[in-house]
Amino acid sequence: MIRFSKGISHILAIVTLFATLSLFTSHSKAYEYWDRKVSQFDSLPVYPEDIVFLGNSITDGGHFNELFNMPNIKNRGISSDVINGVAKRLSQVTKGHPSKIFLLIGINDVSQNVTVPNLLKRYEALVDSIVSQTPETKLYVQSVMPVNHSFKRYKTLYGKDKVITEFNKGIKEMAEKKGVTYIDLWPFLADSQGRLKKEYTNDGLHLSGAGYKAWTKGIDKYVRE
Amino acid sequence: MIRFSKGISHILAIVTLFATLSLFTSHSKAYEYWDRKVSQFDSLPVYPEDIVFLGNSITDGGHFNELFNMPNIKNRGISSDVINGVAKRLSQVTKGHPSKIFLLIGINDVSQNVTVPNLLKRYEALVDSIVSQTPETKLYVQSVMPVNHSFKRYKTLYGKDKVITEFNKGIKEMAEKKGVTYIDLWPFLADSQGRLKKEYTNDGLHLSGAGYKAWTKGIDKYVRE
Numbered sequence: 386m387i388r389f390s391k392g393i394s395h396i397l398a399i400v401t402l403f404a405t406l407s408l409f410t411s412h413s414k415a416y417e418y419w420d421r422k423v424s425q426f427d428s429l430p431v432y433p434e435d436i437v438f439l440g441n442s443i444t445d446g447g448h449f450n451e452l453f454n455m456p457n458i459k460n461r462g463i464s465s466d467v468i469n470g471v472a473k474r475l476s477q478v479t480k481g482h483p484s485k486i487f488l489l490i491g492i493n494d495v496s497q498n499v500t501v502p503n504l505l506k507r508y509e510a511l512v513d514s515i516v517s518q519t520p521e522t523k524l525y526v527q528s529v530m531p532v533n534h535s536f537k538r539y540k541t542l543y544g545k546d547k548v549i550t551e552f553n554k555g556i557k558e559m560a561e562k563k564g565v566t567y568i569d570l571w572p573f574l575a576d577s578q579g580r581l582k583k584e585y586t587n588d589g590l591h592l593s594g595a596g597y598k599a600w601t602k603g604i605d606k607y608v609r610e
Numbered sequence: 611m612i613r614f615s616k617g618i619s620h621i622l623a624i625v626t627l628f629a630t631l632s633l634f635t636s637h638s639k640a641y642e643y644w645d646r647k648v649s650q651f652d653s654l655p656v657y658p659e660d661i662v663f664l665g666n667s668i669t670d671g672g673h674f675n676e677l678f679n680m681p682n683i684k685n686r687g688i689s690s691d692v693i694n695g696v697a698k699r700l701s702q703v704t705k706g707h708p709s710k711i712f713l714l715i716g717i718n719d720v721s722q723n724v725t726v727p728n729l730l731k732r733y734e735a736l737v738d739s740i741v742s743q744t745p746e747t748k749l750y751v752q753s754v755m756p757v758n759h760s761f762k763r764y765k766t767l768y769g770k771d772k773v774i775t776e777f778n779k780g781i782k783e784m785a786e787k788k789g790v791t792y793i794d795l796w797p798f799l800a801d802s803q804g805r806l807k808k809e810y811t812n813d814g815l816h817l818s819g820a821g822y823k824a825w826t827k828g829i830d831k832y833v834r835e
Contacts (some may be wrong), residue, residue, distance in 0.1 A: 392617035396624050400616075417763075417813050421671065424812075424819035448645065448685070451654045456681035460673070523711045538642075588642050594649035 401474050419507060422463045423474050431481025433521075436608060439478060440489035441466040443530065443592060452601045453608055459483070468507040470503045479518035486515060487604070489527040489570075491556075492590070494610050495548055496541040504548075505555040512565060520526040525607055527568045528553040530600075533580040536589030546579065566607065573603030638691040647688045648699050657704025658746075660684050661833060663701060665714035666691040668755065668817060677826045683741055684708070692718045693732040696737060704743035711740060712829070713797075714752040716781075717815070720773055721766040729773075730780040737790060750832055751785050752793045753778040755825075760804040761814030771804065791832065798828030 408573075422445075431437060436458045438444045444462025447454075461478055463470070476485065490511070494504055515524055529549050532542050554570070560567035566594050574596070576582045581589060585596030592600060627657075656662060661683045665668045669687025674680075686703055688695070696715050703711065715736070719729055740749055754774050757767050778794070785792035799821070801807045806814060812819030817825060826833075 392620060395617060397619050399621055399625055414813075417816075418811055421816055421818050425671070425673060425822050426819070428674055428819050428823060446650070448650060448654055450675060450681070456675070459676065495726065587645055588639075591642075591646055593646050594651070594653050597650055598653060 388469045394589060402531050418462050419466060419470060421431070421567065423477070426461060426474065426477045427580070429459075431459060431461075431478055432457075433482050433484060435481065435483040436485045436487070437461050437478050437483045438487045438489070440469060441493055443492075444489055444589075446591060447519075447597050447600070448600070450491050452597055453605070454513075458608075462489075466492060468489065468504070468511055472511045475511070475514055475518065479515060480520070482519045483522055485523045485525065485608070486510075486519075487527060487608070488515070489530075491529045491552060492542075492549075495529070495552065498541075501551045501555065502546055504552045504561070505559065510558060510560055512559065512563060518564065523566070525566045525568055525604075526603070527554055528570045530570050531575040531579055531581040533583060533586060533589035535580070536581070536586070538588040539590050542590070550579075568604055568607060570600065570603065573599050574580070624826045626785075633764050634667045644688050644695060646692060648702070650677050651699065653688060654684075656686075656703055656708050656827065657682075658707050658709060660706065660708040661710045661712070662686050662703050662708045663712045663714070664696060665712075666718055668815075669714055671816060672826070673711075674826070676782045677822055678830070680833070683833075687714075690718060691715065692722070693729070693736055695795060699734075699738070700739055700743065704740060706745070709748055710748045710750065710833070711744075712750045712752060712833070713737075713740070714755075716777060717757070717767070719762045720754065720770050720777065721764065723766075724778065726773055726776045729777045730784065733777075733781060734784055737784065737788060741788065741790070748791070750791045750793055750829075751781055753781060753795045753831070755798040756804055756806040756816035758808060758811060760805070760808070761811070762817050763813040767815070775804075793829055793832060795828060798824050 391553060434457050437460065438449050438460050440462045442462065442464035444460065445464045447460065449460055455487055465514040468490050481608065491504060491508060501603055512526065534543060538549065557567045574581055576583060585599055659682050663683065664686045665672050665688060667689035669685065670689045672685065674683040686741055693715050716729060716733060719732065737751065754777055759768060766792045787791055799806055799810055810817055812825055
C-alpha cells in the first residue's frame with residue numbers, strides 16, 4: 386500500500402472529491418439532455434416519407450434540412466449518445482417506418498474504453514433491431530469518423546485510432562453480411578495521415594461548417610437516391 | 611489578510627487550480643460549440659419567407675419545424691449564448707431579411723451577474739441592431755423564461771428571481787416604446803409561485819418535450835399571424 390503524509394492525503398482526497406463531483410455533474414447534465422431530447426422526440430412523429438439522421442452530437446449539431454435543402458429530413462441526434470442509448474429510444478424512429486435511416490454512432494462508446502468485439506456486439510444488436518422493427522426502411526450505416534488528436538481536447542480518445550479502424554472494418558463486414566449499405570466517411574473527411582482534416586473541426590472531434598459541408602456532400606447521392 | 615497553515619494553503623491552491631481548469635475547459639467547450647455553429651450558419655442562407663428562432667440553448671434544443679409543422683422555420687439558437695454573442699452573429703440572420711424573428715436571450719447574462727441596467731443596455735443595443743439591419747422583419751421579443759431552483763442544478767441563478775422579473779419588465783417597456791411585439795412567456799410556463807412548471811423541465815432551466823409543447827402552443831398565434 387502506498388502511504389502519503391497527512392497533508393498530501395488531504396489534498397488527494399479533496400482533488401478526488403472535486404474530480405468525482407465534476408464528472409458526476411457532467412454525466413448528469415449529459416443524461417438530463419438525453420432525457421429532454423427523448424421526451425421531445427416522443428411527441429414528434431416520424432412519417433414514411435421521412436429521412437432520419439440518427440446518432441450522437443455530430444448528428445445533433447447538423448442542420449440537415451438546410452444542408453440538403455430537403456424538408457423531410459429529421460434530426461434524431463443526441464449529444465453524448467452511445468450505441469445502447471440509440472437502441473433504447475429506437476422505437477421513436479422505427480414506428481414511423483421512415484424511408485431511410487442514416488446511422489452514425491459509436492465514438493462515445495470508444496471513448497468509454499469498450500473493446501472492439503463489444504463495440505461490434507452492441508452495434509450488431511442495434512442494426513438487427515432496426516432491420517426487424519422496420520424492414521421497409523433503407524438503412525445506411527456510416528463509419529465512425531476520423532478524429533484529430535492535435536487539438537488535444539479529447540484525451541479519452543488518445544491511442545484509440547486502431548480501435549476506431551478495427552471497429553469500422555467490423556461495421557463494414559457486418560453491413561455486407563446483412564445486405565445493409567455501409568458508407569465509409571473517411572474519403573470525405575480524413576487527411577493523408579488518417580486524421581479528421583483540421584479545417585473540418587475546431588476540437589478534433591466535432592464538425593465545423595466546412596466539416597458538415599464535406600460530410601453532407603459526400604453522402605448526398607445516398608440521401609437523394 | 612487571512613493566514614492559512616501550509617497544508618491548507620496547498621489544498622486551497624490545488625482546488626483552485628482544479629476549479630479554474632474545469633471552468634476553463636467548460637468555457638472553451640462552450641466557445642468551441644458557438645464557433646462551430648456560427649461557421650455552419652455562415653453557409654446556410656436565410657430567406658425572406660423564413661421565420662427565425664434566435665437565442666441560446668432553449669432555442670437550440672427545439673425542433674421548431676416539427677413542433678409547428680412549418681418547413682420555413684430556421685433554428686439559430688446556440689447553447690450558452692449571451693446577448694452580445696447573438697449581436698456578434700446577427701448579420702447571418704438579418705442579411706436574409708426573414709419575415710419574422712423570435713428572440714429569446716438573456717438568461718446566461720443573468721447567470722453571469724450582469725446588473726439589470728446593463729442587461730437592458732445590451733438588450734436594447736441588440737434590438738436596435740435588428741430593427742436597423744432589417745426593418746422589414748417583424749421582431750418578437752420574448753420574456754426570459756421562469757426558472758425553478760428546486761432542481762438545485764443552476765446555482766448561478768439562485769437569488770436572481772428579482773433580476774429576471776425586473777429584466778422582463780424592462781424588455782416589455784422597451785418593446786412598447788419601440789413598437790416591437792413583446793411576448794410574455796410566463797402565462798404559458800410558470801406555476802402559481804412564478805417558477806418554471808416542474809413538468810416542463812428536468813433541470814429547472816431547460817425545456818422537456820412538454821415544455822416545448824407549452825411554449826410553442828403559447829406563441830403559435832404569433833408564428834402563424
